[in-house]
Amino acid sequence: MITKEQTSQYLSENKQRFLDELFDLLRIPSVSADKNFRNDVLKAADFLKNKFEAAGAENIEVCETAGYPIVYADKIIDPSLPTVLVYGHYDVQPADPYELWDSDPFNPVIKDGKIIARGAADDKGQMYIHVKAFEMMMHNKEVPCNIKFMIEGEEEVGSENLEVFIKENTEKLNADVIVISDTSMIANEHPSMAVSLKGLSYLEVEVTGPNRDLHSGVYGGAVANPINVLCRMIASLQDENKKITVPGFYDKVVELTEAQRKEMNKAPFNLEDFKRDLKIDDVEGEASYNTLERQGIRPTLDVNGIWGGYIKEGAKTVLPSKAYAKISMRLVPDQNHKEITELFKKHFESIAPKSVKVKVTPHHGGMPAVTPTDSDAYHAAEKAFEAVWGKKPIPTHEGGSIPIVSLFKDVLGLDSILMGFGLNSDAIHSPNESFGVENYLKGIETVALFHQYFAEIKK
Amino acid sequence: MITKEQTSQYLSENKQRFLDELFDLLRIPSVSADKNFRNDVLKAADFLKNKFEAAGAENIEVCETAGYPIVYADKIIDPSLPTVLVYGHYDVQPADPYELWDSDPFNPVIKDGKIIARGAADDKGQMYIHVKAFEMMMHNKEVPCNIKFMIEGEEEVGSENLEVFIKENTEKLNADVIVISDTSMIANEHPSMAVSLKGLSYLEVEVTGPNRDLHSGVYGGAVANPINVLCRMIASLQDENKKITVPGFYDKVVELTEAQRKEMNKAPFNLEDFKRDLKIDDVEGEASYNTLERQGIRPTLDVNGIWGGYIKEGAKTVLPSKAYAKISMRLVPDQNHKEITELFKKHFESIAPKSVKVKVTPHHGGMPAVTPTDSDAYHAAEKAFEAVWGKKPIPTHEGGSIPIVSLFKDVLGLDSILMGFGLNSDAIHSPNESFGVENYLKGIETVALFHQYFAEIKK
Numbered sequence: 064m065i066t067k068e069q070t071s072q073y074l075s076e077n078k079q080r081f082l083d084e085l086f087d088l089l090r091i092p093s094v095s096a097d098k099n100f101r102n103d104v105l106k107a108a109d110f111l112k113n114k115f116e117a118a119g120a121e122n123i124e125v126c127e128t129a130g131y132p133i134v135y136a137d138k139i140i141d142p143s144l145p146t147v148l149v150y151g152h153y154d155v156q157p158a159d160p161y162e163l164w165d166s167d168p169f170n171p172v173i174k175d176g177k178i179i180a181r182g183a184a185d186d187k188g189q190m191y192i193h194v195k196a197f198e199m200m201m202h203n204k205e206v207p208c209n210i211k212f213m214i215e216g217e218e219e220v221g222s223e224n225l226e227v228f229i230k231e232n233t234e235k236l237n238a239d240v241i242v243i244s245d246t247s248m249i250a251n252e253h254p255s256m257a258v259s260l261k262g263l264s265y266l267e268v269e270v271t272g273p274n275r276d277l278h279s280g281v282y283g284g285a286v287a288n289p290i291n292v293l294c295r296m297i298a299s300l301q302d303e304n305k306k307i308t309v310p311g312f313y314d315k316v317v318e319l320t321e322a323q324r325k326e327m328n329k330a331p332f333n334l335e336d337f338k339r340d341l342k343i344d345d346v347e348g349e350a351s352y353n354t355l356e357r358q359g360i361r362p363t364l365d366v367n368g369i370w371g372g373y374i375k376e377g378a379k380t381v382l383p384s385k386a387y388a389k390i391s392m393r394l395v396p397d398q399n400h401k402e403i404t405e406l407f408k409k410h411f412e413s414i415a416p417k418s419v420k421v422k423v424t425p426h427h428g429g430m431p432a433v434t435p436t437d438s439d440a441y442h443a444a445e446k447a448f449e450a451v452w453g454k455k456p457i458p459t460h461e462g463g464s465i466p467i468v469s470l471f472k473d474v475l476g477l478d479s480i481l482m483g484f485g486l487n488s489d490a491i492h493s494p495n496e497s498f499g500v501e502n503y504l505k506g507i508e509t510v511a512l513f514h515q516y517f518a519e520i521k522k
Numbered sequence: 523m524i525t526k527e528q529t530s531q532y533l534s535e536n537k538q539r540f541l542d543e544l545f546d547l548l549r550i551p552s553v554s555a556d557k558n559f560r561n562d563v564l565k566a567a568d569f570l571k572n573k574f575e576a577a578g579a580e581n582i583e584v585c586e587t588a589g590y591p592i593v594y595a596d597k598i599i600d601p602s603l604p605t606v607l608v609y610g611h612y613d614v615q616p617a618d619p620y621e622l623w624d625s626d627p628f629n630p631v632i633k634d635g636k637i638i639a640r641g642a643a644d645d646k647g648q649m650y651i652h653v654k655a656f657e658m659m660m661h662n663k664e665v666p667c668n669i670k671f672m673i674e675g676e677e678e679v680g681s682e683n684l685e686v687f688i689k690e691n692t693e694k695l696n697a698d699v700i701v702i703s704d705t706s707m708i709a710n711e712h713p714s715m716a717v718s719l720k721g722l723s724y725l726e727v728e729v730t731g732p733n734r735d736l737h738s739g740v741y742g743g744a745v746a747n748p749i750n751v752l753c754r755m756i757a758s759l760q761d762e763n764k765k766i767t768v769p770g771f772y773d774k775v776v777e778l779t780e781a782q783r784k785e786m787n788k789a790p791f792n793l794e795d796f797k798r799d800l801k802i803d804d805v806e807g808e809a810s811y812n813t814l815e816r817q818g819i820r821p822t823l824d825v826n827g828i829w830g831g832y833i834k835e836g837a838k839t840v841l842p843s844k845a846y847a848k849i850s851m852r853l854v855p856d857q858n859h860k861e862i863t864e865l866f867k868k869h870f871e872s873i874a875p876k877s878v879k880v881k882v883t884p885h886h887g888g889m890p891a892v893t894p895t896d897s898d899a900y901h902a903a904e905k906a907f908e909a910v911w912g913k914k915p916i917p918t919h920e921g922g923s924i925p926i927v928s929l930f931k932d933v934l935g936l937d938s939i940l941m942g943f944g945l946n947s948d949a950i951h952s953p954n955e956s957f958g959v960e961n962y963l964k965g966i967e968t969v970a971l972f973h974q975y976f977a978e979i980k981k
Contacts, residue, residue: 096835276619276951276953278950279951280852281817281920282921283824284821284823285816285822298757344877348745354744357743358740361743364750365747366749366750367738367839368749370828370833372848378885380722380724383827388749492737494734494735
C-alpha cells in the first residue's frame with residue numbers, strides 16, 4: 064500500500080516533468096472537427112503511445128478505425144484483481160474565434176495557477192492524469208487493479224467509430240468499471256462527481272426560399288424571406304414558458320422525485336455570482352425550474368449557429384435564397400436521441416410554410432446516462448475524493464453530454480465513474496480554456512487512491 | 523431635328539464600340555461597399571471623365587468628396603433652352619457569392635442577347651446610355667436641351683456625400699428636371715416607367731447574452747441564448763398577417779385610392795410565371811394585398827443577413843455570446859425613414875428580454891418618392907418610350923429605393939423622371955446580373971428622343 068507521503072513525494076519530484084509533458088501534448092492542435100488538422104490529430108495519438116511505452120504499459124496499440132485511431136494499452140497484474148478501464152480522448156474542440164484568446168490556444172501558459180490552452184481541461188489535462196497516475200503506480204511497484212486504457216480521437220465530433228471498436232473488442236475491453244475524467248467539479252473547496260449526463264440531439268437545418276438571391280426592394284414582402292421564416296420557425300420551437308414545443312418531446316422524460324430534487328439543490332449555488340460571472344442581468348429558462356435544475360435535469364434546445372444572407376461589413380439589400388441553422392437539444396433520462404431527432408425533423412418539416420423548402424440533416428447524438436451511487440466503484444471514488452480534497456463529493460447532474468457512457472453500458476455492460484477534476488470556470492469549448500495546476504496534480508493523487516480503494520473494496 | 527433613320531444609322535455604325543466601351547467600364551470592379559476595391563472605384567470615375575471629354579462635354583470635373591468623387595460634366599447650348607440634369611452611379615454592388623456566377627462578374631460576356639456582369643443593369647449599362655446618347659446628339663450637332671451630368675460613386679452604400687455636394691452646388695446643378703436610369707420595365711413588350719419608389723430604413727442589430735461563448739450543455743436552457751432570443755425578437759416583428767408590429771409603423775402610410783389600386787393592377791402579371799421563375803410553391807406577404815401591391819405600394823421588412831455562433835463545417839455545441847442581424851424596411855409615401863428608424867430602434871430595444879443586451883445601429887436610409895405623371899418631362903418621356911418601344915409606358919410602383927430622388931426634390935426642388943431600361947430578370951444585386959443589348963441600344967434612342975420632345979414641349 065502506498066502512503067500519502069510517497070505519493071506526495073513522487074508528485075513533487077516529477078511535477079515539472081508532468082507539466083512539461085502535458086504542455087507538449089497541448090501543443091499538438093489535435094482538432095478533430097477540421098480536416099486541416101489531420102496530421103496533428105494523428106501526432107497526438109502517437110504521443111500517447113510513446114508515453115504509455117515509457118510508463119511500462121503492455122499491449123500498446125494505435126488501433127486503426129474508419130476515422131482517427133483509438134490508443135489502447137494495458138497492464139494486467141493478476142486476473143483475479145478488479146480491472147479498471149480508463150476512457151478519454153486526445154482530440155480537442157476547434158479554438159475559433161482565435162482573436163478572443165489572450166494567448167495562443169496551442170501554446171500553453173500558466174496564469175494564476177491555471178494552464179491556459181485548448182484541451183487543457185477537455186480532455187488532455189484530465190486524461191493525462193490517468194497516464195501519470197499509472198506511471199506513478201508502476202514506479203512504486205504498486206498497481207492495485209488491472210488497468211486498461213482506451214483513448215480515442217473523435218469525441219468532439221461524435222465518436223463515430225467507437226461503437227464498432229468496442230463491439231469488436233468486448234473480450235479485450237472486459238473490466239469491472241469504466242473511469243472517465245472529462246467533467247467538472249463545483250469547486251476545489253466543493254468536490255463533486257457527476258452522476259447524471261444529458262443526451263444530445265444535433266441537427267442542421269436549411270431553409271430555401273427563391274431559387275436565387277433577390278433584390279429585397281423588388282421582391283421583399285412579396286416572396287418569403289428564408290431568414291424571416293427560419294426565425295419564425297425557431298421562435299416557435301419554445302413557448303412562452305420556454306417549454307420545447309416539438310410534439311412528444313417530453314414523453315419519456317423521467318421526472319426526479321421531490322427528494323431527488325431536494326438533494327441536488329443542496330449543491331452550493333449563488334445566483335448573483337452566477338449572473339455576475341457571465342455579466343448578465345437575468346437568467347432565462349423553463350418555467351417552474353431553477354437554474355441548477357435547468358442545467359442538470361431538464362431537456363433544453365439551443366441554436367448553436369445561424370447564418371444567411373449578407374454578413375460581411377456594410378449593407379446589402381438582399382433577400383437571400385437560403386438560411387441555415389445548427390440546432391441541438393440536450394436530453395435527460397429516458398429520452399432517446401434517435402427518437403428525438405426524428406421527432407424534431409418531422410416537426411420542423413411540418414411547420415415550414417408552403418413558401419419555402421426545408422432540409423433537416425441530423426448530426427451525431429447520444430443517450431442520456433446515469434451513474435449508480437451505490438456501487439463499489441462509486442464508493443471507492445467517493446473515498447478517494449474525500450481523502451485528497453477534504454470532503455465527500457456532492458453528486459451532481461450535468462448539463463453536458465458524454466454520449467459514449469450509455470454506449471459503454473449497452474455494449475460492455477459497464478457503468479462509468481465520472482471522476483472529473485475540471486471546473487466550470489475552465490471555459491471548455493470557449494476561448495481561454497484553462498485547467499488548474501492544483502487540479503491536475505491532485506487528480507493524479509485521487510486516481511491512484513481510487514485504484515487502491517477499489518481493489519480493497521472488491522477483496 | 524434628328525430623324526429616326528439618322529439615329530438608327532449612328533447606332534448601327536457605332537454599336538460595337540458602344541458595347542466595347544461599356545465592357546471596359548464593366549471590367550472595373552468599382553465595389554463601393556468594400557475598401558479593397560478602392561482604387562477600382564476611382565478608376566471608374568476616371569474612365570467616365572475621359573469618355574465625357576471624348577464626347578465633347580465641358581466643365582468636366584471629378585469632384586472630390588469626403589468619400590468617392592462625383593463626376594460632373596455639362597454642355598450648355600443656350601440658357602433659354604430647358605436643362606436636363608442626368609444622375610447615375612458608377613459604383614456597383616458586391617458580387618458575393620462569386621461561386622454562384624456562371625461567368626466572371628467583372629469580365630462581361632454576352633449570352634442570349636444579354637450582357638452578363640455585375641453592374642450591367644445597375645447602373646453602368648443604364649447610366650452609360652446617357653453618355654452615348656449625348657455623344658450621338660453632339661455628333662449630329664443636334665443637342666435640343668442643355669445637359670448636365672452628375673454621376674456619383676456611392677449609391678450602393680447610401681450616397682452619404684451627395685447631399686453636401688448638391689447643397690454646395692445648387693447653382694451649378696440648376697435644371698428643369700432630373701433624369702435617372704436605374705430602374706426596370708415590366709418587359710420589352712410592355713415598357714413601363716416607375717412613378718413611385720419605396721423608401722429605405724436599414725439597421726444592424728446585435729444581441730449579447732453572456733459575456734463569452736459558453737458550452738451549450740453546461741449553460742443551455744439556463745442562460746439566454748442570444749440566437750434564440752434574436753429569432754424570437756425578429757419573429758415578433760411581423761404578426762400572423764405579416765403586418766409589421768413596430769408601434770406607429772403604419773401611421774403615415776398614404777393608402778392608394780380604389781382607382782389608383784385598380785390602375786396599378788392593370789400591369790401585366792402572371793402569378794404562376796412569377797412562382798415558376800423563382801421556383802417557389804407559394805408567395806407570401808401582407809394579408810389583403812396581392813403580389814404586385816406588396817411589391818409596389820406596401821411597406822415591408824426583411825432580414826438581409828443574420829449570423830451568430832458556430833457557422834463553419836461540422837458541429838460545435840456552443841451557446842454564443844452574440845448574435846447579429848441586418849434588417850431593412852422598405853417604406854411608402856409618406857413614411858419618413860428617420861422616424862421609422864427611430865421607431866424601430868426604440869421598439870427593438872423595448873422587446874429585448876432582461877436576459878440580453880441589445881445594440882441597434884442605423885445604416886443609411888432614404889425617403890419614398892413619387893413622380894408626378896402630369897408634368898412636361900413625364901409626357902416627353904412617355905412619348906419617347908412610345909416611339910421606340912411601340913407602346914405607351916405603364917406607370918408602375920417600384921419596390922426598390924433610390925433615396926436621392928427625395929433629396930433632389932427637397933434640395934434642388936426638382937422632380938425626377940425614372941427612365942429605366944432594365945428588367946426584373948436582370949437580377950440586380952444577385953449573381954449573373956444582366957442587361958439586354960437591345961435594352962442598351964434602344965435606351966440610347968429613347969433618351970435622345972426624350973431630349974427632343976422635352977425641348978419641343980417646353981417651347
